[in-house]
Amino acid sequence: MKMETNWEVHALQGEPAERVIEWAMKTFGEKVALASSFQAEDMVILHMASRIGRIRVFTLDTGRLPQETYELMDKVRELYGVEVEVYFPDTARLEEMVKKYGVNLFYRDPSLRRLCCDIRKVEPLRRALKDLRAWITGLRRDQWETRRTVSKVEVDRIHGNILKVNPLADWTWEMVWDYIRKNDVPVNKLYSMGYTSIGCAPCTRPIRPGEHPRAGRWWWEMGSKECGIHTGGE
Ligand code: SF4
Known part of the structure; x- marks a missing residue:
């Protein structure tokens, strides 16, 4: 990271989300992209x-996404006129995994769940970031324990020390939905069915009253609610 960028990164920590996004787009141009799973953030x-x-947008199509997410992906193309860059899992690795463990391996063992996430998400993300200098994510500090220290702009040591820009790091869930309502932003239909965090269809369920918003992700597992793309596969 260049010295002047280092200084700017420090100064951006207290800036509003729009300013952080604008800085990233103007500083990195085609070398920055929004990583989108089409969640509210x-x-x-x-x-x-x-x-x-104009901003570049990419997504990881795991092959197991809900139909509602694909519908929103198409809506985004039409509404915002962006070409969503879609990264798929490596075919050979995926075929080998399914042949060996079956399609629903993730329910059987945490290590198989991590293998599936690695092949369907972690490795495709590495390819998506390969030529970028920065990526933008919707991470927020209050989403989960492992995200408490997220900064608005930080060095991504897992992905070759490029910058990771998290404009909503200090936003709450309520702020996200206030913005959506005020600006009539389209969202995944699953939110109206009780979902609060949306990933792959077989690994996401709506939450019950009083549950943590991420409780519906890999609900059969205790502990981590991360797929590995923000934690290096852990
Ligand atoms: S969330 Fe589930 S289906 Fe999606 S990649 Fe991870 S284990 Fe596989």
Whole structure:
């Protein structure tokens, strides 16, 4: 990271989300992209970015996404005029995994769940980031224990020390939904069915009253609610 960028990164920590997004887009141009799984936070960032200029958007299509997510992906293309860059799992690794362990291996053992996430998400993300200098995510500190220390702009040591930009790091769930309502931002239909965090269809369920918003992710497992893309596969 260059000295002047280092200084800017420090100064950006207290800036509003729009300013952080604008800085990233102007500083890195085609070398920055929004990583979107079309969750509420990603849709807020895309809406803000679309008011600033053109932004690259990529997604990881695991092959197990809910139909509602694919519908929103198409809507995003039409509404914002962006070409969503879609990264798929490596075919040979995927075929080998399914042949050996079956399609629903993730329910059987945490190590098989991590293998599936590695092949369907972690490795494709590495490819997506290969030529970028920065990526933008919808991470927020209050999403989960492992995200408490997320900064608005930080060095991503897992992915070759490029910058990771998290404009909503200090936002709450309520702030996300206030913005969505005020700006009529389109969202995944699953939110209206009790989902609060949306990933692959077989690994996500709606939450019950009083449950943590991430309780519906890998609900049969105790502990980590991470797929590995933000934690290096852990
Ligand atoms: S969330 Fe589930 S289906 Fe998706 S990659 Fe991970 S284990 Fe596989």
